[in-house]
Amino acid sequence: MKKQYVTYCRVSTREQSLGLDAQMRDIEHYLASHDHEVLGHFSDKQSGADDDRPEFQKALRLVRKTGAELLVSKLDRLSRDLAMIAKLMKEKDVAFRIASMPGADSMMIGIYAVLAQKEREMISERTKSALAAAKRRGTKLGGYREGALEKANALRTKVADKQAEKFAKIIMPLKQQGMTLTGIAERLNEMGIVTVRGGAWEAKAVSRVLDRLSGAMIRTLVPSL
Structure with missing residues (x-):
């Protein structure tokens, strides 16, 4: 018997149709x-933070009606809201599959959703803090100030360290x-x-994360680095 799917895609208003x-x-x-049958395909051009996307809701209604699985490319195409993903995972009439994570079980999906939301929160907090600090210093945003390059490099290093720490939870x-x-x-x-x-x-990318974690530990002990 063919497995039935309802496919769904989403791009934000800032993303390209590609x-x-x-x-x-x-x-x-x-x-x-997979031996399959696609019952319908839906797509939205809207932010993943908005779960009232019209085509997304149509896809969910068809899934609930037919018992088909909702198939998306990546988890963030489904939603960027951890609570929404958790709600869908608990809903008996809705089952979804991530095409780029074919072997992922519910625990793996849950871990990835938590990490993704945590990273978004950290980026938002860093951006707000940086803008507030710049405003207090009277810095003209977008303008050049002495030492701006050094500060920018330091910020990139800090951000990269944080990203390495995120991946470290799995690696x-x-x-x-x-x-x-x-x-x-591969995992x-x-x-x-x-x-x-x-x-x-790739193996080199994993190695770079491990090297950066070691470097971050040294920078913590010796802040001047």
Whole structure:
């Protein structure tokens, strides 16, 4: 019996339509390895923070009516709201599948959702703090000030350290289990976790994260570095 799916894509108002093409490639790649029937396809051009997206709601209604699985490319295409994802996971009439995380169970999806939301909150807090501090100093945003390059480099280092710490929550337990760098990279890709630049993981990328974690520890002990 063919597995029934309702597919859904989403791009924000700031994203290009090419984003829809990339999502469809992920979905089609997943479907190619399954005996399937697509009951409907829906897409929105709207923020993932808004769960009242019209096409998204249509997709959910069709899923509830037919018992089909909702298939999306990546978890954030479904929603950027952790509470919304948790609600869908608990709903008996709604089952969803992440094309880029074909082997992910509910626990993996939950962990990834928590990490993704935490990262968004940290970015928002850093941005607000930086703007507030600049305003207090009387800095003209967008203008050049002496030492601006050094400050920008320091900020990038701090942000990169924070990103490495986020990935460490998954990478370090795998490393402690004796997995190779290549094995860790493959596991991250299976979970649908992308690198900072949005790409796939390789052994070198995992190694860079581990190196940055070591560097961050040194910078904590010796702040002048």
